[in-house]
Structures are given as structure tokens and as C-alpha cells.
Amino acid sequence: MGFYVYLDFVDHEILHLFVKLGDSGVSTPAQNTSPLIALHGCKQNMSAASIQSFSSLPEHMQDFLYYQHCRHFPLLLxxxxxxxxxxxxxxxxxxxVIKSGPENHEHREMLRKTWAKERLQxxxxxxxxxxxGTTGSGFERKRLNKVVELEHSQYKDILQWDFTDTFCNLTLKQVIFLEWFERNCPKARFLLDGDDDVFxxxxxxxxxxQSLKDKDGSKHLFAGRQVWVVGAS
Incomplete structure (x- = not known):
């Protein structure tokens, strides 16, 4: 199972970091074909509010502290x-595998039409x-989730979990995707992990x-190029 992370791009040339996840030896659970998978719930840790100056923290940081112990969230799409x-x-x-905010409809549409288009290459x-993930609250949250659901029904390319989609939760998004990957795509040759605002x-x-000797993704691999910063010693 290969997991490949692309870090940056210079003059349309690829600067990349490849990290191979070795075979875990864990058997793949039976595939769940339900459109809604209710994974283990996770309750809010109210003791986080006792942290000094908690009330003065930004809302997304409060949310992170309330749920930082959670590793499983309901899969909505x-x-x-x-x-x-x-x-x-x-x-x-x-x-x-592209991390995207629920509100970034135009970014996703642009990627589908350009470099991220599904195709035989x-x-x-x-x-x-x-x-x-999800964002907002009340009516706005429901409205945005409905828009994402409609987008998904058209393109069939969105995985959505019921956790707040913030910068603080990027690692969480990565971890729960890997759990999904183990169940549904364990033999995919290569993964490219990126964001919806890069080329x-x-x-x-x-x-x-395809030029690699071990192009089946079975070997550990690190590949890249050195970047020189003007003025750096």
C-alpha cells in the first residue's frame, strides 16, 4: 500500500515527497455499501472548558479542544x-486524495476539469x-451540507465526515481517511495527497x-529535489 505526499511545485515541475506505508498485515473488513455509515460516536469533553482563558480562544480552537480525543466520526457521504x-x-x-473545505465548490469544480480529472492516462x-468535513451551524450548516450532498450525487467523488472542517483538524481528516482507505482501496498502487488550492x-x-522499477507501490520510496533559497547560507 503506497501513500504519497506532494509538498510543493516549482515551474510546473514536481517536487514531491513519497512516504510508503508498509503492509500492516491487518485483514480488510467486509465492505459496507451503505451510503451512510454511523461510526462510533464521540462525546464532547466538557472538562476542556476549565482550561485557563478557554472562553477567549477562537471558536475553532475551542472545538478542537472539546473533541481532540475523538478518532471516529459519522461518515455522511x-x-x-x-x-x-x-x-x-x-x-x-x-x-x-484532495483535502477540501465544504464551501470550496469552485475549487473542486476547477480541479475536476483540469489536473484532477478522472481518466485513463x-x-x-x-x-x-x-x-x-462540515462547517457553520444551524440553518447555514444544513444548507451547506445539502449543497455538498447534491454536488456528491452528481460527481460521486466526495467523502464527508461530521466533524468541524478547520485547519486544526487536518490531521484528523488524514487519519480517518486512511481508515476508510484500508476498507475500500487497500490495493491502490499510489496515493497523491494534496489540497484543492494547488496545481x-x-x-x-x-x-x-511508470518509469520506476518498482511501480507496483511495494517499495519504500523517497524522491524529491533540493530547493535553494536566495540569500540562504
Whole structure:
């Protein structure tokens, strides 16, 4: 199972960091095809409010402290067949895993039409998933979630969990995606982990990966290039 993180891009050339997650040896649970998966709930830790100056913290920081112990949240929008099922997921050569905010509809639309478009590239499949949480409260939260749901019904490329989508929760988003990945796409060859505000030349990514001797994603790999900063000693 490969997990590849692209850090930066210079003059349309790829600067990348590849991190391989070795075979965990854990068996893959039976696939759940339900559109709504109620994972273990997690209660708010009210003792966090006793922290000194807690009330003066920004709302997103308060939310983070209330739920920082949580590792499981309800999955609102699922993609159980994105990789063709766990057993057939090896047919996916490059899985684009893009972190996105629920309100970033235009960003997602732009990526779908450009570098993140799902397609057969040089004889191999590129698939796309957006990772999204929730935001807002009351009517605004319901309205935005409905818009994301409608977007998902059209494109079938959004994974959404019921946790507050903030910068503080980016690591949480990554962790719970990997749990989903183990269930649904364990044999996908390569993962590209990115954001919805960057450009990636995925044609070059596929070309580079296909040039590797071990292009089945079975080997640990670190690849990149040194970046020199003007004026740095």
C-alpha cells in the first residue's frame, strides 16, 4: 500500500515527497455499501472548558479542544465503490486524495476539469476523492451540507465526515481517511495527497511513477529535489 505526499511545485515541475506505508498485515473488513455509515460516536469533553482563558480562544480552537480525543466520526457521504471494491482496487494506479473545505465548490469544480480529472492516462486509471468535513451551524450548516450532498450525487467523488472542517483538524481528516482507505482501496498502487488550492501535473506524475522499477507501490520510496533559497547560507 503506497501513500504519497506532494509538498510543493516549482515551474510546473514536481517536487514531491513519497512516504510508503508498509503492509500492516491487518485483514480488510467486509465492505459496507451503505451510503451512510454511523461510526462510533464521540462525546464532547466538557472538562476542556476549565482550561485557563478557554472562553477567549477562537471558536475553532475551542472545538478542537472539546473533541481532540475523538478518532471516529459519522461518515455522511461515502464512496464504497470508488476503487471498484477492495479486491479490485489494484486497478487504480493513482488515487488523488484532495483535502477540501465544504464551501470550496469552485475549487473542486476547477480541479475536476483540469489536473484532477478522472481518466485513463497512459493506460492506467487516475481516480479522485475530495475529503470534506462540515462547517457553520444551524440553518447555514444544513444548507451547506445539502449543497455538498447534491454536488456528491452528481460527481460521486466526495467523502464527508461530521466533524468541524478547520485547519486544526487536518490531521484528523488524514487519519480517518486512511481508515476508510484500508476498507475500500487497500490495493491502490499510489496515493497523491494534496489540497484543492494547488496545481499538480498529473500527466508527469503518472509518467514518473511508470518509469520506476518498482511501480507496483511495494517499495519504500523517497524522491524529491533540493530547493535553494536566495540569500540562504
Amino acid at each position: 461515502d464512496l464504497p465503490n470508488k476503487c471498484g471494491g477492495a479486491d479490485r482496487s489494484s486497478e487504480v494506479f493513482l488515487l488523488l 497512459s493506460g492506467v486509471w487516475i481516480r479522485l476523492i475530495f475529503l470534506v 499538480v501535473n498529473t500527466n508527469n506524475v503518472v509518467k514518473y511513477l
